[in-house]
Amino acid sequence: MSGGKHTALIAGSGRLPAIVQEAVPDILVCEMIGAPCHLDGYHLRFRIERLVPFLDELADRGIERVVFAGAMQRPAIDPEQFDPRSAQLVPRLAMAMQAGDDATLRAVIEVFEEFDLEVVGAHELVPALLPEAGVLCGKPSAVDEDDAERGAEIVAALGASDIGQGAVVGRGLCLAVETLPGTDAMLDFVRHHKGLRGDLKAVKGVFYKAPKPDQDRRADLPAIGVETVKNAAAAGLSGIAFEAGGVMLLDRDAVIEAAEEAGLFLWARAS
Known part of the structure; x- marks a missing residue:
């Protein structure tokens, strides 16, 4: 550089x-x-x-x-x-x-x-902040892939209204969306509330993150760090999927290590 x-x-x-x-x-x-x-x-x-x-x-x-x-x-x-x-x-x-x-x-x-x-x-x-498309660790299941697809749809709708850049989906159900308090607050909400409904107790879910449609990517590009992984694990999720080329991975090696230790997959998903 x-x-x-x-x-x-x-x-x-x-x-x-x-x-x-x-x-x-x-x-x-x-x-x-x-x-x-x-x-x-x-x-x-x-x-x-x-x-x-x-x-x-x-x-x-x-x-x-x-x-x-x-x-x-x-x-x-x-x-x-x-x-x-x-x-x-x-x-x-x-x-x-x-x-x-x-x-x-x-x-x-x-x-x-x-x-x-x-x-x-x-x-x-710092071009290395943007991983190329592919699974960085773990292996998303067919259910996880469907949840990531649904999460992408939800985040696109949120972003079109300039609301947020993330959502949590479990077996097709939207468990939470990102609003002004941010990602950590959303994941904490999932941790506290996912088990309130009996039909959700066995659902893990996927956290999906992406930029807003037509967003100026020179500022406020979404990012995932070690704390994101820890909070996703605490929320009981199976993994994190994000738009390849649209989400920054901060301290890549440490993030992957944290995800592996927590048993979460990390998937840079082609849009």
């Missing part, structure tokens, strides 16, 4: 920002105040209320491309902190935020591009 002297990382929480930082030497880590990233080293911190001065500073530093990585909670906004130019962006971004996460990210990307910054995906800087 070439150096990141002219690349800025807008870093959120989770493992992905660290993976990008490790893979791209000299990358400039940028941390939004109110949404810490927990990375070591020097950070250029900025306020969302002063977005335009931040973009000006990136230009002054010779930054040419930007990558967004990690989960980022929306910070509390202080109206008194807005500078005049950033304030002009508020109606545009507020309208996008009402439309959903994907619309918000598209609007943010457009703003960065208007300042002559190329926005790239984390997987473009």
Whole structure:
């Protein structure tokens, strides 16, 4: 991987920002105040209320491309902190935020591009994050394959409404879908509630994950990590299926090892 002297990382929480930082030497880590990233080293911190001065500073530093990585909670906004130019962006971004996460990210990307910054995906800087199609460990049964197919249908419907990127299906029944609280909350829900109905007690189920249809894949591309595997195992699932080329596998060797230890299959499923 070439150096990141002219690349800025807008870093959120989770493992992905660290993976990008490790893979791209000299990358400039940028941390939004109110949404810490927990990375070591020097950070250029900025306020969302002063977005335009931040973009000006990136230009002054010779930054040419930007990558967004990690989960980022929306910070509390202080109206008194807005500078005049950033304030002009508020109606545009507020309208996008009402439309959903994907619309918000598209609007943010457009703003960065208007300042002559190329926005790239984390997987473009670290291609190994995207496994090729195939079963990485374990062996999905015929029932699992049917559940993965049904999960793909559900996730496509969810994504079309900009709701979520994951679902759990057991013997054709939708046990849970991913919403604003995220994947871990969904899997925890399955762990607590799957056995409430007698006809579900023997059902394991499959967690399926994929990007939203027509999603801008330069930001918010779904990811699976070791914690995802642990939570899927705790939920009593038989495995995890995900769209090949559309879901990042964080710390691949560790994820596969965790799945093997838990007796789960991992399947990068061709869409």
